[in-house]
Amino acid sequence: MAAASTHWRPTERALAVAYCFECGEPLVTGVPPGEDRKRQYCPACGYVHYLNPRILVSCIVHDGERVLWVRRGQDPQKNLWAMPAGFMENDETLQQAAVRELEEETGLRIPATDLDLVVLSSLAFINEVYVVFEARHEAVELQPVVPETLEVRFLAEAEAPWDELAYPYTEPYMRRCYQRLRSGEKEMLLGAFSHNIQQLKNV
Amino acid sequence: MAAASTHWRPTERALAVAYCFECGEPLVTGVPPGEDRKRQYCPACGYVHYLNPRILVSCIVHDGERVLWVRRGQDPQKNLWAMPAGFMENDETLQQAAVRELEEETGLRIPATDLDLVVLSSLAFINEVYVVFEARHEAVELQPVVPETLEVRFLAEAEAPWDELAYPYTEPYMRRCYQRLRSGEKEMLLGAFSHNIQQLKNV
Incomplete structure (x- = not known):
């Protein structure tokens, strides 16, 4: 990142x-x-x-019911867990940004064409817009490749670090993600996240 | 705008x-x-x-097969036609931004909750991300309320100003939009626009 x-x-x-x-x-x-x-x-x-929101991109990598988490190696929220994510830069598409951030944080390289769009959310409280993709990939062992990541692990819902979330407001959304992966159904959500609430609806 | x-x-x-x-x-x-x-x-x-892309929001207002166009009153692309659109500002959601821009350019006020998401597209060639909503509204007569808009009109596909588009790369997308409105089907597109090509796929 x-x-x-x-x-x-x-x-x-x-x-x-x-x-x-x-x-x-x-x-x-x-x-x-x-x-x-x-x-x-x-x-x-x-x-x-002019002050315009920035775009935060993320890629949820899953294998069956396991999802790829990273433990952050630097502030903000050092030592806590999150999805691989980061800011979109100029001169790239949304998918290229998500793929780049995933590789930077986990070492895992996934083709941009494998990404499905699953969430578009306003984070007006921090002037960001959050774009989340999903991609399937075998749950391999991964070692952090940069100091900004301490651990990289595929975790099932029961194993996930719910008490150590870098961004606790993402919990309901991540739980819904696990539920979707179990059901095998696709959905694309439009929503708004804040510190305390999430409004998400199917597009 | x-x-x-x-x-x-x-x-x-x-x-x-x-x-x-x-x-x-x-x-x-x-x-x-x-x-x-x-x-x-x-x-x-x-x-x-840091250089991060900005978010451009737009709202396609339609009544049956007619869509709301605006003729621009200032540069860039003065005197040419486009959808009501503008840059998302800090402290607002995507829908609030689209509603604000629509009202600023046309005087038409639509509740944010009436908006359906229809397009998320990367415009990497100009470092923007384009978010398009759609809303249905009766095809009323509208007068420009600001000098930056010269005309506001609901137009059917056959009447639309295809030879006077402010952003010609949007033509295939706008034609698809008219087609969708005729068919009555919903679709949400993820894509990338450039000067010459559009890649759009269903989410």
């Missing part, structure tokens, strides 16, 4: 920008000329600092 | 950033400490300038 160490940082920092990217002059907060809402902008050169 | 006048600008400008947002010092290009790829960063304070 290339940007793992900065998972929370860019948003916080983006709210605290002080200088213009283009000319280095101090930014001001107000309604820029021609705009309709308050933003940070540069009165010197006209640069407007 | 709040950010219409800057539709292409932020990406271009983001590639040309010169000064650190946080301390105003010049940025350099290289592999920042702890990272694995070249980025722009600030050797003075450690700020790393």
